[in-house]
Amino acid sequence: MQRHKQKCLWGWFVGAIVACLIAEAPAFAQSSQDLEQIRQREIVVGTKEAPPFAMKSPEGEWSGISIDLWRRIADKHKLKYRLHEEDTVQGLLDATAAGKVDIAVAALTVTAAREEALDFTSAFYGTGLGIAVxxxxxASWAPVVRALTSFGFLRAVLALIGLALLVGLLVWLIERRHNEEFGGTVSKGLSSSVWWTTVAMTQRGIGHQGPRTLPGRFVAMLWMVGSIIAVAVFTASITSALTVRQLQGNxxxxxxxxxxxxxxxxxxxxxxxxxxxxxxxxxxxxxxxxxxxxxxxxxxxxxxxxxxxxxxxxxxxxxxxxxxxxxxxQQHYAFAVPAGSPLRKPISVAVLNEVRNSWWGDTLYRYLGSKGQ
Structure with a gap:
């Protein structure tokens, strides 16, 4: 019984494979037929200068990432072709969509808008947009000014001032009846205590002034230690932000x-x-x-x-x-063909085969200095 089940499963597996092959046979046959028809005529290859993907020497010789890939595919499949140069990317796309060229080989990225007008082969390179400055x-003072007037900077300054006011109020409440330096009227005593906390925070020297009671001196000790840390963190963060802004620019x-x-x-x-x-x-x-x-x-x-x-x-x-x-x-580079072109499938298969071997990595390294982005 067990052996019978195994035979049934094996028979089902083999049958499934055969069915898939039969289903794919027309597609393979169509692809081969399309390729055979393509070999019978000269392919018009549109291109446009876009180093390092398509470059033209003073002698009129073309090279580049896209050009080298196309030549390798054309040589392997014995395709006859001639190059046709366009002046602009839009001109190249329009010529391809209108069928004036059979395939566009340049630095073309795949977009939804372009896909509506023509077809693309499998992508051969992935990257994205860059920013040149x-x-x-x-090094400009404009970003420095923006950093100094930013909400974050203002918030940090207000936080330090708020701490000084809070500690000054606490010192005044403790010392106003025991220390003539913080005594007198509310405005006089409170302003003196706030001034003392500000001077202590900036480490500019406080002389003989200061709290005299034990609770007052305990608060003063905590404030002087804490203010050193607070000012150090504030100074480091602002210095770092200004340095980065000034070095990196706008x-x-x-x-x-x-x-x-x-x-x-x-x-x-x-x-x-x-x-x-x-x-x-x-x-x-x-x-x-x-x-x-x-x-x-x-x-x-x-x-x-x-x-x-x-x-x-x-x-x-x-x-x-x-x-x-x-x-x-993120962007992907590919060849473009007119909508419904018989070139799309065989060239897509050829592109996928080429970009997976060592030749492609060496080509990218030769032109870009790296095998990735």
Whole structure:
């Protein structure tokens, strides 16, 4: 009986595998058929300069992360193709959606708006947006002034003043009948005791003045020790905040972008992100002009795809522009094809195969200096 059950289970398992293979057979056959049809003609590959994903040498030779990946796929599958260059990202997307090019190979990020007009292959690289800021403009008194006038700073100052008033009132209540220095009218005695607690807190010297009763001196002792700790903590926190602000400048995080002049590339997915975050920005035709505006002091920050910013800053703006060590708004790079293109599935499979081998890691390291983001 047990053996009969095992045979039944084994038969069901084998049958399930066969059924799956039969169900997938048309898809595999269709993919192979599409690939065979693609080999019969010349593929028009649209691209646009976007270092380090697509770069054109003075001699007209193309290279880069996306270009190298496409060439490797085309060589493996014996695809005939020719490159067609577009001037803008939007122009490349429009040409792809209209079917003027068969596949767009550049630095294209996958977005919902773009997905409505065309199709994307499997993603081959994941990263996010980066923020570039001026190096020489990083040390500024503007953030220092903002820190000194912030609610947190005011609250800390008021807390110290409140403690001094509270202790001064306690000392006056204890000493007013036993110490002429805190005696007299309420205004005279209370002001003298508050003044004494303030002087004791700042360690400016209190001379022979001070409480004379045992309870008063006990309170004074606790206050002098406690005020040393309170002032030390206050000083350390303010010094740290001011130092960080002065060294890092106006922009330290995404939340600071709403307070400064920001730039972005016109027609890029960065504009969609900034609009969603309700951050005002100035558009530039390309990232190089935006980084020049940073260098010239016309912008406080420039937001764009982080690997592209890293490449351009390292090439031409190393001494004048700094790339912050933050990444936001996760993005994925992929090839784009016209909607319903037979290229999408075979190229997607080829991309998935390539990005899982050591060649891909070496390629990323060669262009980006790392195998990750």
């Amino acid at each position: 001026p190096t020489d403009g990083a 922009v330290q995080d995404v939340t600071d972008l709403s307070k400064v002049k920001v730039g972005a590339v016109s027609g890029s997915s960065t504009e969609d992100t900034l609009n969603r975050l309700r951050i005002r920005f100035e558009s530039f035709p390309n990232a190089k002009l935006g980084l020049q505006a940073i260098r010239d002091g016309k912008l406080d920050a420039f937001v764009y795809d982080r690997p592209l910013l890293a490449w351009m800053i390292n090439q031409d703006f190393r001494s004048s522009v700094l790339l912050l060590d933050i990444i936001f708004d």
